[in-house]
Amino acid sequence: MPHALPSPDLVVVHEEVREALAAGVGVVALESTILAHGLPHPDNVTVAAQIEDAVRAGGAVPATIALLDGVVHIGLGAREVERVCTDPDIAKLSVRDVGVAAALRLSGATTVASTSALAHLAGIRVFATGGLGGVHRGASETFDVSADLGVLASTPVLVVCAGVKSILDVAGTLETLETLSVPVLGFRTDAFPGFYLSDSGHEVPWRVETAADAARVVVTRDRLGTDAAGVVLANPLPADRQVDRELHDRLVTEGLALLEREGVHGKDVTPRLLEYFHDHSGGESLRANVELVLANARLAGEVAVEVAAQTA
Amino acid sequence: MPHALPSPDLVVVHEEVREALAAGVGVVALESTILAHGLPHPDNVTVAAQIEDAVRAGGAVPATIALLDGVVHIGLGAREVERVCTDPDIAKLSVRDVGVAAALRLSGATTVASTSALAHLAGIRVFATGGLGGVHRGASETFDVSADLGVLASTPVLVVCAGVKSILDVAGTLETLETLSVPVLGFRTDAFPGFYLSDSGHEVPWRVETAADAARVVVTRDRLGTDAAGVVLANPLPADRQVDRELHDRLVTEGLALLEREGVHGKDVTPRLLEYFHDHSGGESLRANVELVLANARLAGEVAVEVAAQTA
Amino acid sequence: MPHALPSPDLVVVHEEVREALAAGVGVVALESTILAHGLPHPDNVTVAAQIEDAVRAGGAVPATIALLDGVVHIGLGAREVERVCTDPDIAKLSVRDVGVAAALRLSGATTVASTSALAHLAGIRVFATGGLGGVHRGASETFDVSADLGVLASTPVLVVCAGVKSILDVAGTLETLETLSVPVLGFRTDAFPGFYLSDSGHEVPWRVETAADAARVVVTRDRLGTDAAGVVLANPLPADRQVDRELHDRLVTEGLALLEREGVHGKDVTPRLLEYFHDHSGGESLRANVELVLANARLAGEVAVEVAAQTA
Numbered sequence A, B, C: 001m002p003h004a005l006p007s008p009d010l011v012v013v014h015e016e017v018r019e020a021l022a023a024g025v026g027v028v029a030l031e032s033t034i035l036a037h038g039l040p041h042p043d044n045v046t047v048a049a050q051i052e053d054a055v056r057a058g059g060a061v062p063a064t065i066a067l068l069d070g071v072v073h074i075g076l077g078a079r080e081v082e083r084v085c086t087d088p089d090i091a092k093l094s095v096r097d098v099g100v101a102a103a104l105r106l107s108g109a110t111t112v113a114s115t116s117a118l119a120h121l122a123g124i125r126v127f128a129t130g131g132l133g134g135v136h137r138g139a140s141e142t143f144d145v146s147a148d149l150g151v152l153a154s155t156p157v158l159v160v161c162a163g164v165k166s167i168l169d170v171a172g173t174l175e176t177l178e179t180l181s182v183p184v185l186g187f188r189t190d191a192f193p194g195f196y197l198s199d200s201g202h203e204v205p206w207r208v209e210t211a212a213d214a215a216r217v218v219v220t221r222d223r224l225g226t227d228a229a230g231v232v233l234a235n236p237l238p239a240d241r242q243v244d245r246e247l248h249d250r251l252v253t254e255g256l257a258l259l260e261r262e263g264v265h266g267k268d269v270t271p272r273l274l275e276y277f278h279d280h281s282g283g284e285s286l287r288a289n290v291e292l293v294l295a296n297a298r299l300a301g302e303v304a305v306e307v308a309a310q311t312a
Ligand SMILES: [Mn+2]
Pocket: A144, A145, A146, A266, A267, C175, C178
């Protein structure tokens, strides 16, 4: 159950989103880190509109989330999207950072963790992103595990994603999701996707064939009430749209070596590696990244519509 | 505090259990994975009845838990026990799987994690099992840690068990229980038991001498309300009823080697290893496994009676 | 939001604390492990009074917390402080131990974990201590991670500390705080302090310049309501008051070797190492330990006043 919404000096819900929630229309939360730190300008502005269109094509209302001058925005207008896409002072805010940045009246883009938490706060139950954060390679020594996992373990939002990026420890991430009791559903697949790749080489514990079945899991879990965990709906790129596997494996190897050489760590890893991918894949990684986000937004729209219908 | 119970198309509480809960009579939750995947047929049917009798001998009402055709059953009749013991389509359901299987109208047996969560949902505060899941050997690389631990950290149920199986990382499991703030009580022992063995070689932080004292911990924790963690009540086999230590150590070594050879992993480890034990111990491991479950059910019955009395 | 307080046979709130809370005056929780197990007698008695005076100098009311004969005391009188400082039967109680010790009618001192949980129970939002528990060196093999971290992840209390002791894995502790979504603020510093040292060599994610800004984070997080995590306010010793770095590094190396030689583990590590520091630093470590606790108590008092003012 969502908390009562904080007062408007702290959280503003866009009018269309507010009306959709009140009317029981499906709403899909969208993160803003991909806009501020995941894609180059001006691609990010174009893609922001395409993602929202994909949600609408699925039948739901999009709600992109960001913090602007200390105020959480659930749903952005065109001017606010432009600002997220261009302002160099937009920080990257995990859920622990949102309250700090709000108190200090700063602006920032939201990650999977913070978008999930803020979506739940606003009563939104479906969220589309590219890939989840996870267990980093070498985490058994560094303890570097994304806050996304713990937030999913305690936030009842369904996240549509294309798995986790292959630069992470995918097996360790899946084990941690099991340890944290977060269900993982493959959408029309038995294989957990690997972001740029359709198949990470690991199985999913459950498979669903329709948006209605994914929604049924959300609604049934809500009704059961055993816990407040979210649900991961893993939606792979079609095999003929994934990044060429040979190119992919070469870029991963080179990117990891680069990070090591440059001593890049923590928050800076994903943007730096994405930059490397974008610079050296001849546009393939950017193409796949955008395609998978759009496919996830579309599917999330369909699931949100079904969740709303099954709840009514 | 238990949630309000979901509607009967999702959760059915057996009449005797419902009446006991309403009347403030002690109730003990029982898991069904031991029946469906832990013991061979037809031993499992016999043992199911013996476990319920042991709870009754302790003075309480048993509530074996399972999912049948998408409906959670809190307390099983003879026909439902028979089905759990023989149906080859009974899945093994951790807590994250229950809502998915319910949505998809499937059937399954419950683990420590899911039994704890469903017991709490139904207002049952004491649960008897054989052994806890824990930290797996090699988990620092694989991140393979049972969901049982995290669920215990957030579910106020007392679990009576004979420690964790010696195939796990017992020291790591105890450290993780400490990290997760789950209290561990030894019942008339200072040693954490090792399932088939009375003493795992590790100490327990607290020792209680009576069922009344164990119950007092449950009731005091509830009244204090600092957190929603469960309590582990570790009940060792008497020294003269444990598996011969030399036989035990040989079977562990052989079983682990077998798993490695066969590439067995995750959910399949415990049933496969139990099978190996049962096949190669000349009946000793099965004998001990059944004895410890019966002893735990008996003790859980006594604790449940005391919890009910101290709450009234 | 604090739970309703348990009845007085279980929790007693000192009159001055109760009145301060009712009147919206700032209150600072204080742990008692430093008194019972962190400082030698009779220094601990003197320091107990100095810490309370430092909280008052900041403008707030101190509430030292301990368990006496099974009753939680929120705020101690002089006689109770004397008992905590001298009774050899005072146990060290993490949050999982409090309910057990209360049920068994025992006495004990509270750690960061248990003090945080009990402060929250009583409606106290600011807590001063010396250093946090954290990830122990070698924890990737031993799984030895302090319960302090998990409790902070689910208990909305601001903890003023001087970082974590340099005997721990400081980098791993900071990563774990990130994974658990616990915000960390440096007070007028970009460097996470290392207890005896002003700078552990690691950065903090956020910096605040005033007690009012730290309080604003607490109040804003409460209003946002995304989660129930606490906040770490890291307050370094001034550079000219830290322990000489060369002496410090030598004592760490020697102390760790000693623990290894003596096979000291778990709960006994910190008191034993502190003892070694106190015995071999010519009074320097004790001097620094006391100074940093007093500085933290003073700052906590100021933050508590601001939290009260901003909440009114
Ligand atoms: Mn990280």
